[in-house]
Amino acid sequence: MTEHPDAAPRVRRTSTTLADGRELIYFDDSEPYLSGATTREVVDERPLDGRPTAGTMRLDALTGDWVSIADHRQNRTFLPPAGECPLCPTGGGTMPSEIPAHEYDVVVFENRFPSFAHESAKDGPRAAGSSENPLLTHAPALGRCEVVCFTSDHDASFSSLSPARARTVVDVWVDRTRELSALTEVEDVFIFENRGEEIGVTLHHPHGQIYAYPFVPARTASLLQAASEHHRRTGRLLGADLLAAELDAGSRVVIRGTHWTAYVPYAARWPLEVHLVPNRDVPDLVALELDERDELAEVYLDLLHRLDRFYEGPGDAPIDLPYIAGWHQAPVRQGREVSRLHLQVMSVLRAPGRLKYLAGSESGVGAWINDVSPEAVAARLREVG
Numbered sequence: 001m002t003e004h005p006d007a008a009p010r011v012r013r014t015s016t017t018l019a020d021g022r023e024l025i026y027f028d029d030s031e032p033y034l035s036g037a038t039t040r041e042v043v044d045e046r047p048l049d050g051r052p053t054a055g056t057m058r059l060d061a062l063t064g065d066w067v068s069i070a071d072h073r074q075n076r077t078f079l080p081p082a083g084e085c086p087l088c089p090t091g092g093g094t095m096p097s098e099i100p101a102h103e104y105d106v107v108v109f110e111n112r113f114p115s116f117a118h119e120s121a122k123d124g125p126r127a128a129g130s131s132e133n134p135l136l137t138h139a140p141a142l143g144r145c146e147v148v149c150f151t152s153d154h155d156a157s158f159s160s161l162s163p164a165r166a167r168t169v170v171d172v173w174v175d176r177t178r179e180l181s182a183l184t185e186v187e188d189v190f191i192f193e194n195r196g197e198e199i200g201v202t203l204h205h206p207h208g209q210i211y212a213y214p215f216v217p218a219r220t221a222s223l224l225q226a227a228s229e230h231h232r233r234t235g236r237l238l239g240a241d242l243l244a245a246e247l248d249a250g251s252r253v254v255i256r257g258t259h260w261t262a263y264v265p266y267a268a269r270w271p272l273e274v275h276l277v278p279n280r281d282v283p284d285l286v287a288l289e290l291d292e293r294d295e296l297a298e299v300y301l302d303l304l305h306r307l308d309r310f311y312e313g314p315g316d317a318p319i320d321l322p323y324i325a326g327w328h329q330a331p332v333r334q335g336r337e338v339s340r341l342h343l344q345v346m347s348v349l350r351a352p353g354r355l356k357y358l359a360g361s362e363s364g365v366g367a368w369i370n371d372v373s374p375e376a377v378a379a380r381l382r383e384v385g
């Protein structure tokens with residue numbers, strides 16, 4: 001971890017290997033592991049097949065977008081009963097989980113059903129090419145997919161983490177961004193969390209995911225193009241100018257911290273959408289200073305608490321908001337000088353019990369229609385703070 005050289009580390013990192021060769025990393029922020037008094041020497045004794053290999057991705061010639069064809073993922077674990085949760089520590093349930101230890105703080109491991117993996121499959125493509133027609137291009141889906149377990153507590157959520165634990169997760173995001181960016185096949189690192197069955201979550205245990213792609217994904221490319229054009233025209237960063245514009249307008253700002261600002265974007269697409277941005281120009285999580293990481297943990301928890309109070313159900317009970325939270329970072333090898341880090345949190349819940357579906361206009365041609373005023377969303381988020 002990057003810490004002040006003379007300060008005691010606040011997280012101890014231990015890399016281990018699962019039975020099929022996948023990497024699992026413990027990030028311990030509590031005793032007896034933090035000091036090293038006890039070490040992580042648990043062996044995964046499950047009879048597993050070999051390390052998962054990369055599937056295939058195909059180029060959509062109509063749009064230039066890569067599509068990962070990961071049909072093995074159809075067999076992945078889907079909403080298992082609590083006693084069979086693969087993200088709980090081993091020992092509590094009825095079967096060994098993905099985490100051999102009997103308790104943990106934060107754990108990261110390579111996904112058993114990855115959309116992108118480090119090695120090509122023996123029977124799959126070894127390099128980009130086309131078998132029949134040059135318009136039908138394929139390539140091995142090289143990269144890496146990881147799971148981040150925020151806590152061993154099955155019934156917790158990110159928003160119920162202590163500030164200290166949330167701070168550990170921030171360190172984990174930094175660590176993973178740094179390591180995955182160093183892989184030769186990786187062009188973009190996307191850290192995200194899906195929360196709630198409405199979003200398509202297949203495991204209830206609080207966790208996030210990290211996809212390290214061998215290409216720059218479509219939305220990242222479009223963000224990069226807009227930032228590049230703005231920089232060419234003005235010599236300035238689009239993200240910084242947009243933050244200044246939002247602060248100037250004021251009506252959509254939700255939280256204003258020393259290092260971070262949360263606002264509902266002017267042209268929000270989702271019924272509930274908030275951007276959390278650093279006040280300083282930073283391309284990715286690795287570039288954050290320690291005091292920025294400290295405040296990020298606090299501000300993000302504050303934001304999540306507000307989101308969980310946004311809607312009320314019967315008896316004025318607050319509704320746990322289903323959401324997607326994703327970190328937009330500069331791609332690994334391009335546009336780093338014009339990109340600016342931001343977190344996008346979005347929800348499909350447009351009213352209690354009512355979902356917005358990405359239907360004809362959004363799914364068909366990518367033209368978004370939002371029935372909710374961004375200013376009204378921001379006012380409500382300020383009110384429930």
Ligand SMILES: [Zn+2]
Pocket residue numbers: 085086087088153154205
């Ligand atoms: Zn669990």
